[in-house]
Amino acid sequence: MSLRPLFVTQVYEATLAGGAGFAAFNEELADACRMLAAEDQAGRLWCRQHGYRGYTSYGSLTDLPVRLPEFAELKRHLDKHAQAYAKALNFDLARKPRLDNLWVNILKPGGGHTGHIHPHAFLSGTIYVEVPDGASALKLEDPRLPMMMARPGVRGDASEAEQPFVYLAPQAGTILMWESWLRHEVPVNAAKSERISISFNYA
Template identity: 80%
Template sequence: MSLRPLFVTQVYEASLADTSGFELLNESLLDLIAMLASEDTAGRVWCRSHGYRGYTSYGSLNDLPRRFPEFAELKRHLDRHAAAYAKALNFDLARKPRLDNLWVNVLKPGGGHTGHIHPHAFLSGTVYLAVPDGASSLKLEDPRLPMMMARPAVHADAPEAERPFVYLAPAEGTILMWESWLRHEVPPNAAKAERVSISFNYA
């Protein structure tokens, strides 16, 4: 007997922590994000109206790499990783993946982000800047879940690839990328400090 693993969902994981100058870049980005959280009035209004516990620039700023050289430097790193991921997925592309948008996320204790996908993109991801003890993992959902009908539950020790949900716990500097159709969420932040990340889409 043999089993053939078909239609595999590949999630990309890498780290900027080993990159030269990461600590300085990370510190600079955290300072900029604190400034944005304080001064981005439109972003704070968006967060209040959408019940976002913390701050995100998602609904207010779409040009961070043009505004700040630190975000432009981050973009250069992300561009390389997106190209490597697309190559690993065997995508037949006419051009390299292009960063479509990028936004910051500051989740206060208790804050989370319900399940969602990223329309109008084909690669999405997050890079993590501050991950205090107890901070939320990224929760990924098996894309076949709505079609499983009478499928039995799996054993608690089932391999990761066979579980209906997988939780990925990032560290500072971790980059996670996935195909944009993959449903994911951020459970409530159980840390006593803010969880800070930057999310992005490639189209």
């Protein structure tokens, strides 16, 4: 007997940590994120209206790489990773992946983000800036769940690839990317301090 794994979902993981100047760059990113949270009135209004516990620039700012040099440098890093991921997925592209949007997330203790996908993009991801002890993991959902009908659950010792949900616990500097149709969420932040990340889409 043999088993053939088909239709595999590939999640990309890399890190900026360990590179030259990472600590200083990461601190600059954290400062830039907090500065936006303090100054972006439209963003704070969007968060209040949508019940977001913390701050996100998702609903207010779409030009961060032009607005601040820290995000321009981050874009240069992310562009290389997006290109590597697309190549690993064997995508037949007419051009390199293009950054469509980049937004800051500062999640306060008790905050979370319910399950969602990212329409109008083909690669999405997050880079993590500050991940205190107890901070939320990224929860990824098996995309086949809506079609599983009477399928039994799996044993607790089943491999990660067979689980209906997978939790990825990032550290500062971790880059995670996935195809934009993959449903994901951020469970409640159980840390005692803010969790800072920067999310992005490539189209």
